[in-house]
Amino acid sequence: MEAFARPRVVVSKCLEFDACRYNGDVIYNDVIKKLMNYVDFVPVCPEVEIGLGTPRETIRIVKRGEEHLLLQPSTQRDVTHEMRLFSEGYLSGVIDTDGFILKTRSPSCGLKEVKVYASTEKGPAIGHSSGLFGGKVAERFSHLAIEEEGRLNNFTIRDRFYTKLFTLASFRKVLPIGLQAIKDFHSKNQFLFMAYSNPTLKVMNRILKNEDVNGEEKTIQLYAKMVHKLFNRAARNDSKRKVAYEIFKRFEPHLSQGEAAFFDELLQKYANKKEPFSSIATILKSHAIRFKDSEVLRQTFFAPYPEILLEISDSGKGRDY
Template sequence: MEEKIKGGISSCLLGNRVRYDGGHKRDRYITDVLAEYFHFVPVCPEVECGLPVPRETMHLEGLPEQPRLVTTKTKVDQTARMQKFCMEKVRELENENLCAFIFKKDSPSSGLHRVKIYGDSGQAQKKGRGLFASAVVRRFPLLPVEEEGRLHDARLRENFLERIYCYNRWHSFLKNGPDYKKLVQFHTRHKLQLMSHSPKHLAKMGRLVAAGKERPREELLAQYEALLMEAMALKATVKKNVNVLHHIMGHFKTFLTADEKRELLEVIDNYARSIVPLVVPLTLVGHYVRKYEVSYLQDQAYLEPHPAELMLRNHV
């Protein structure tokens, strides 16, 4: 069995009773499905910075660039306490080799997107980010991060998990003596996956690798990693996947019978028209890859980007 991937998570999402009211926010998809594949490192910034359970609720106040964390009724400013915790915690997390972080939405400490910030007039704008989530994103800018609420959207979920597994493969590559030859192999293996996210990045990364032999290793790897995660953060749309599927067909051209070609084109067209999900053309492609032993395709991460049991491509 493959080793579980390490991911940070807002503690209440695992069912831990750390919320202001003594409750939790267990997310069943996380605890019942993802937990099979992930080793979660729980963090509750509010409890770990020394606040009790239960406690007074808090919210963000001030400017989106520099919000303050303030208790809602008694108006105690907890910003300094939280920032001190954040500084120490992100330093501690550097040793955890995380490949993801799932945050609790809307929280003034843990929320990642559109957290409410109250201005002087008492009006709230949904433009903020929780203080701990901000600290994590600042310290680990390439780390795949998401909120639990958005994981219920099939496309966002598939994209997030694809990014995580790709980041995990990159980390394994770095751990195993990453020389130039291995970088070429890594890049070759990810070509179709990159094409499904961003053909522009694929071209740019191809040029980077081709000209990279004489460049200082650290510099080359850092640049490649930044482009890799930038590309993977762009969504793989139906149109981009159709382009990749046609590209894959090019590799079969000489092997497929006329009937097989017609069938595959028909299935790709059904996917393009959203009649069937991505898993359908990919299952047929997988069948031909095995039947005709097309070695270049056998090794492509695009065909197996994450465990099939997660069924992520059955819904996109």
């Protein structure tokens, strides 16, 4: 298979890149460290960018009426306006980007589960929200691959993030080449797209077939919208099983009853979450090699991102949503 496109990812600078945490620390992260060979990172620290310095007094989100303010309890400084101004300016300049990895629970960068307080005084949190910068990222770039570094310790979340990230990077790479390159991209991703949403895949097929009606430019615009829509949801367990069986049917006439029964058994174990999908993918790929099925072998379904990134380790933490 050809080399993977290299994604461009905006990342919180305190994660592996700079000692810019409020206490002057850098946070070491194995996921980001491993990605460095395959991703072009663009580090940013919103808190440093608005002049808070390093080290610095902590900031927190405080609810006043219906508004969330970003305050520094020790100084009573309100940096809400500065952070909003920076977020709008910085994000308006983000182009040719495929994703974001932001600091978990940060009042600036956090995407979810950021503590919200009733005041700057000591006391328990009264709720949770997104950070001011992270919230703007989610609002403006929901179609891209966006995650917090803490959640990427969860295998399912990490696998989903990598799949979306590298697929979007591949699409961005072929986009300026033209419609023929997009058709080849579509062909290689047929089974992967089917696993995410077969109805959306059918719409994508119709868009490409209607090139003569819509013209090349509009066809590309319509197709791009569907690519981003496709990844709004995760590939379901049952969808992946259906795709696997669809591929298996190509080889079934050439297999023994025992081989067919073994594959059915694997599918059932996967359905019961007693077998990883990688076992099924390995069997299918071995059949494709054995029967020299080049169409199946070129499918990204088997490896949507570099296999070296496939770590089966799982923290067991992080809600799968």
